[in-house]
Structure formats: C-alpha cells, structure tokens
Amino acid sequence: MKKAKRTEQDVPGEHRFTIRPMRETLVECVPNFSEGRDTAKIDAIAEAIRTAGAIILDRTSDPDHNRSVVTFAAPAGVVEEAAFRAVRQAVASIDLRLHSGGHPRIGAADVVPFIPLRGVRLEDCARLAERTGRRIWEELGVPVYLYEAAARRPECRNLADIRRGNFEGLREEVLTNPARRPDFGGPALHSSAGAVVVGARQFLIAFNVNLATSDVEIARRIARKVRFSSGGLPAVKAMGVLLASRNLAQVSMNLTDFERTPVDVAFEAVCAEAAREGVGVVSSELIGLIPKKALEMVAARYLKIEDFNASMVLENRLEERR
Amino acid sequence: MKKAKRTEQDVPGEHRFTIRPMRETLVECVPNFSEGRDTAKIDAIAEAIRTAGAIILDRTSDPDHNRSVVTFAAPAGVVEEAAFRAVRQAVASIDLRLHSGGHPRIGAADVVPFIPLRGVRLEDCARLAERTGRRIWEELGVPVYLYEAAARRPECRNLADIRRGNFEGLREEVLTNPARRPDFGGPALHSSAGAVVVGARQFLIAFNVNLATSDVEIARRIARKVRFSSGGLPAVKAMGVLLASRNLAQVSMNLTDFERTPVDVAFEAVCAEAAREGVGVVSSELIGLIPKKALEMVAARYLKIEDFNASMVLENRLEERR
Numbered sequence: 001m002k003k004a005k006r007t008e009q010d011v012p013g014e015h016r017f018t019i020r021p022m023r024e025t026l027v028e029c030v031p032n033f034s035e036g037r038d039t040a041k042i043d044a045i046a047e048a049i050r051t052a053g054a055i056i057l058d059r060t061s062d063p064d065h066n067r068s069v070v071t072f073a074a075p076a077g078v079v080e081e082a083a084f085r086a087v088r089q090a091v092a093s094i095d096l097r098l099h100s101g102g103h104p105r106i107g108a109a110d111v112v113p114f115i116p117l118r119g120v121r122l123e124d125c126a127r128l129a130e131r132t133g134r135r136i137w138e139e140l141g142v143p144v145y146l147y148e149a150a151a152r153r154p155e156c157r158n159l160a161d162i163r164r165g166n167f168e169g170l171r172e173e174v175l176t177n178p179a180r181r182p183d184f185g186g187p188a189l190h191s192s193a194g195a196v197v198v199g200a201r202q203f204l205i206a207f208n209v210n211l212a213t214s215d216v217e218i219a220r221r222i223a224r225k226v227r228f229s230s231g232g233l234p235a236v237k238a239m240g241v242l243l244a245s246r247n248l249a250q251v252s253m254n255l256t257d258f259e260r261t262p263v264d265v266a267f268e269a270v271c272a273e274a275a276r277e278g279v280g281v282v283s284s285e286l287i288g289l290i291p292k293k294a295l296e297m298v299a300a301r302y303l304k305i306e307d308f309n310a311s312m313v314l315e316n317r318l319e320e321r322r
Numbered sequence: 323m324k325k326a327k328r329t330e331q332d333v334p335g336e337h338r339f340t341i342r343p344m345r346e347t348l349v350e351c352v353p354n355f356s357e358g359r360d361t362a363k364i365d366a367i368a369e370a371i372r373t374a375g376a377i378i379l380d381r382t383s384d385p386d387h388n389r390s391v392v393t394f395a396a397p398a399g400v401v402e403e404a405a406f407r408a409v410r411q412a413v414a415s416i417d418l419r420l421h422s423g424g425h426p427r428i429g430a431a432d433v434v435p436f437i438p439l440r441g442v443r444l445e446d447c448a449r450l451a452e453r454t455g456r457r458i459w460e461e462l463g464v465p466v467y468l469y470e471a472a473a474r475r476p477e478c479r480n481l482a483d484i485r486r487g488n489f490e491g492l493r494e495e496v497l498t499n500p501a502r503r504p505d506f507g508g509p510a511l512h513s514s515a516g517a518v519v520v521g522a523r524q525f526l527i528a529f530n531v532n533l534a535t536s537d538v539e540i541a542r543r544i545a546r547k548v549r550f551s552s553g554g555l556p557a558v559k560a561m562g563v564l565l566a567s568r569n570l571a572q573v574s575m576n577l578t579d580f581e582r583t584p585v586d587v588a589f590e591a592v593c594a595e596a597a598r599e600g601v602g603v604v605s606s607e608l609i610g611l612i613p614k615k616a617l618e619m620v621a622a623r624y625l626k627i628e629d630f631n632a633s634m635v636l637e638n639r640l641e642e643r644r
Binding site: 203267283288291298300305308313321322 | 378607612621639644
C-alpha cells in the first residue's frame with residue numbers, strides 16, 4: 001500500500017485530459033450573400049471565414065432566391081476579421097448587376113449581423129459592427145449602413161427600410177435623397193457590390209407551429225393575436241402561412257429575444273388561440289439553431305424547477321470547472 | 323483591395339481561437355465516503371482526485387450521516403486513476419471501527435459507481451469498475467464487491483443487498499456465509515476500511531415534486547402509483563416525504579434512466595395523480611445535476627418539435643464543429 005503521491009505526469013490511460021480555458025468570448029455572425037447558385041463562390045467565402053479562425057455552424061443556399069446564408073461563430077476579435085474577409089471575398093466575386101432572385105437585397109454581401117453568444121453584450125456587438133463597417137468602406141470602397149442595435153438613425157433600425165427599392169432603386173435614390181445615404185461612404189453605391197448592411201441584434205429563434213387545419217386564415221388570425229406589432233407578445237413576429245406540401249396551416253414565428261418572451265410562452269399563446277379557434281396543434285418546427293439557454297428555460301419553466309440555474313446542468317458545471 | 327490570402331497566423335484581435343479536440347470520452351464517478359465531519363480528510367480525498375487530472379463537479383458532506391459524496395468527471399483512463407487514488411486516500415485515513423452515523427455503509431470508501439457521460443457505454447463503465455476493483459484489492463488489500471451493471475452475481479446487483487448488516491454485521495457473516503463473499507479478495511474484510519462496492523450505472527436524476535398539501539399520505543399514495551416497484555413507470559423510484567420546514571408533502575423520485583422514462587413523463591404522472599387527489603403541484607426540485615440531454619428532451623417533447631436532434635442546439639453544434 002504505497003502512499004506516495006504521484007504527480008500529474010504519470011497518469012496512466014490512453015486519454016490525457018487537458019484543462020482548457022473556456023472563458024473566451026463568443027460572437028455569432030450570420031452574413032447573407034447575393035449568390036445562391038454558384039457553389040464555388042460560396043465555397044470561397046466559407047473558406048475565407050474558416051481561414052480567419054472562425055467555426056462555420058451552418059450554411060444554406062437558396063437557388064430560387066439566389067441567396068446564401070453562412071452562420072459562423074468565433075471570439076470577438078476573430079469574428080470581426082472573419083466577417084471582413086467574407087465580405088471582401090463576396091465583393092470580389094459577386095456582381096449585383098448580373099443578379100436576379102426574389103429576395104430583397106442591396107449588396108453582394110447584403111447583411112452582416114453580429115449576435116452576442118457568450119461573454120459579450122449587444123452593445124459590444126454594435127461596436128464591433130461599427131468597426132467592421134468602417135473597415136469595409138475604407139479597405140473595400142463599399143458603402144455601409146448600420147442597422148438594428150448598431151443603427152445611428154431611427155430610420156436605419158429596420159432592415160426592410162434600408163433595403164427599400166433594392167439595389168436597382170437605391171443606387172438611384174441615394175444620389176438625390178440625403179435621408180437614404182449610407183453611414184460610411186457613398187452617397188454612390190459600389191457599382192457591382194452595392195452596399196453592405198452591418199449591425200448587431202439578439203439571437204433570433206425561427207419557430208413555427210403547425211395547426212391541425214389547412215385553413216390558412218386561422219393561422220393568420222392566430223399570428224395577429226400573438227405578434228407584438230398587433231398587440232401581442234414582446235419580441236415576437238408572426239405570420240400565417242400554408243405548408244402546401246403537407247396541406248397544413250402554420251403560425252411562422254421569429255422570436256427576437258427569448259429572454260423577454262421564452263419559447264414556451266410563445267408556444268402556449270399559439271396553443272391557447274388555436275384552442276379558441278377549435279383547432280389542435282400538431283407539432284412545431286425549429287428552423288436553424290436554438291441556444292441551449294432557450295431550451296433550459298423551457299424545461300425548467302415547464303417542470304416548475306425551483307431556483308433553476310444553468311450550473312445545475314452537468315455539462316455546464318463541467319465547463320465552469322475546467 | 324488585397325486579395326492575397328492571409329494565413330491563420332496573422333489573425334488580429336486580442337483573442338486567439340484554438341480549435342480543440344472535443345471527442346474525449348467522459349465518465350462520471352460519484353464515490354461515497356464514511357466521513358462527513360472531518361473536512362480535512364475529505365479535502366485530502368478531493369485533492370487526490372484533482373491531482374489525478376479529474377474535474378470535481380460537486381462535493382457534499384453530511385455530519386449526521388457522517389458521510390461525504392464527491393462527484394467528479396474525467397476521460398475513461400483518468401477517471402479510473404482518480405477513483406483509485408480517492409479510495410487509497412480514504413482507506414489510509416478513515417477507520418470504520420471508530421465510525422458512527424445513520425447511513426448504511428460497509429467501507430471507508432463505501433460505494434464507487436462509474437457513470438457513462440460521453441463516448442462510452444454502460445458496459446465500458448462496468449469493465450472500468452472491474453479493473454478498478456481488482457486494483458483496489460491487489461494494491462490496497464481491501465476486498466471489493468461489484469454491483470449493478472458490473473455485478474457478477476444477481477444477489478450483488480442491488481447495493482442494499484450487499485450492504486445488509488453494515489460493516490459490523492458483514493465482517494462476521496462473510497467468514498461463514500460463502501454467498502456474501504466479496505468478488506475480489508476476502509473473505510475477511512479489511513480491519514479498518516471494510517470493503518468497497520464498485521460498479522457501473524446510468525446517470526441518476528434526483529427530482530422531487532412538491533404538492534400543495536401537508537398531508538404526507540397523499541404523497542405516499544402518489545409515489546406508489548408512479549414508481550416501478552409497485553407497477554408504475556420504468557426506471558422510477560419514488561417515496562412520499564414531508565418537508566417539515568415548509569410543511570409540504572413531497573414526492574421524492576430517483577429517475578434511474580431518463581431515456582426510458584423522461585423527466586417530463588415522471589412529472590406529468592405525478593401531476594395527473596395529484597389532480598386525481600384534488601391537490602395542486604407547487605414546484606419541483608432538482609437535487610444535484612441533470613444532463614443537458616434530459617432537459618433537451620423535456621423541452622423538445624413539450625414544444626412538440628419535429629425531428630428534434632441535439633445538433634439543433636447552438637452550443638452542441640459548436641462542439642461538433644470544433
């Protein structure tokens with residue numbers, strides 16, 4: 001029975017367990033590009049993001065809309081560089097004068113939102129957006145609008161307002177209407193790359209609830225009841241749509257701040273309105289990703305767990321103690 | 323507008339983002355020690371675990387029961403070494419002949435369960451338990467029983483059966499009753515350290531539901547309805563208790579396999595039985611930790627998310643892509 005303490009060096013076993021710092025900040029960036037058909041161009045953009053050191057979480061291209069979305073994450077310093085390189089690559093390879101597709105857009109790199117994930121606040125992301133926007137103008141010569149939490153003017157908070165008229169309309173209007181000028185550069189847009197809308201926002205959860213009816217009017221009435229713009233829940237956008245392939249009406253929601261209106265509250269509101277309409281709820285869909293905190297909130301609230309906190313989750317505790 | 327690709331080395335920014343392998347196996351170990359009053363002794367045990375390279379997730383000492391529980395996690399190779407060092411430290415410092423306390427126990431290091439967390443199966447943990455058990459006997463001279471998934475005989479699956487008679491009774495009985503002999507070593511127990519029960523089991527969630535009544539009989543009736551042993555839900559143990567300080571009756575549950583009976587199913591069952599009794603459910607309590615998967619299951623099931631999988635959770639996706 002030896003009692004001599006062994007040191008860390010002589011731990012046997014095939015695996016070594018490295019204690020790693022987990023306190024890095026983490027920012028998400030979800031740039032949209034006006035190219036959804038030429039995979040090689042999006043490959044090059046993704047490669048630019050990767051070589052900057054960011055992690056690509058998701059990537060989708062829509063040939064009809066001729067548009068791609070890349071979702072990536074990295075610490076604050078890296079995310080800025082990766083976003084800039086992605087925009088540079090898009091500006092070099094996408095010509096909006098040759099672009100067609102149904103989705104509103106004003107730029108080759110159309111929208112670049114920064115989203116706080118860990119250890120950063122929305123204001124930090126707004127500052128990050130501002131720096132990246134300035135650099136895009138200074139180094140690439142493409143004008144930039146700042147939107148949402150990074151907006152400098154109320155008329156630029158809303159993305160739809162900035163994009164009104166699309167590339168083709170905006171490049172004319174901007175020359176005569178000072179209210180529509182970019183925040184960096186301009187007034188003239190870049191001839192082939194248009195302008196980039198850069199900003200900061202909270203994580204957005206795309207969450208749809210499927211109803212046991214094909215009557216889209218019911219979904220529309222429910223959407224009007226639950227969405228903020230018509231007197232419903234804060235941070236909830238909603239519309240009623242028909243899922244033609246399944247012949248189901250759907251309440252399609254964007255939850256723009258799940259800490260203000262948790263996912264279960266939005267879900268319950270739709271269920272309650274559906275019940276009033278005499279219609280059942282079949283299922284729900286998550287489009288894209290959901291932060292673990294949003295799911296933890298749902299579970300803890302539903303189970304009525306007293307004094308729930310994230311440290312009660314094994315994996316979170318493990319992260320903290322590393 | 324430079325187009326030359328930068329390499330990873332020249333990424334600016336205050337933070338560097340290191341791509342790290344996240345595929346390590348992860349095993350939890352929750353050893354129980356027969357010492358809950360002398361903090362220095364438990365400190366030394368915790369230190370032995372830490373210096374082996376494991377991460378301590380939780381630690382509780384109960385002076386009434388004179389018993390401590392340390393929860394730690396590490397990859398397979400490291401967890402074995404950490405468990406062995408913890409037992410060695412306990413054997414060297416705890417004398418059962420001087421021990422008093424209400425909780426059943428037969429060893430200084432009383433029970434050592436290994437629990438699969440990531441990349442290992444229950445069978446792997448059973449083999450790990452066997453190796454650790456053999457080493458405890460060979461190097462420390464303390465006999466070992468293998469229990470639950472590591473048990474070699476049906477009469478040793480259940481911890482309570484192994485501990486029957488406690489240290490004081492078992493050390494006599496083991497000399498005359500071959501059925502009660504240890505799996506490694508013995509038949510005589512170690513004079514001061516008794517024996518160690520080593521095994522493997524699934525993660526256990528301790529989950530209590532508080533009722534809007536002080537009538538403990540109602541909680542007991544509900545417990546009988548929901549627990550497996552009296553015809554209820556698989557992998558659910560339950561009893562009714564009175565929370566004297568709050569004057570609330572509580573259904574106290576151990577969920578021994580949350581994949582077989584998810585937490586929401588157990589919760590719903592208690593709620594339904596409570597409703598039949600005409601009693602409301604006030605809240606629930608989580609004792610110790612819960613794996614994120616258990617919470618994800620609750621949220622996804624409650625929200626009726628179609629084709630939910632863990633990759634839809636942002637942080638999980640990030641882990642996968644690192």
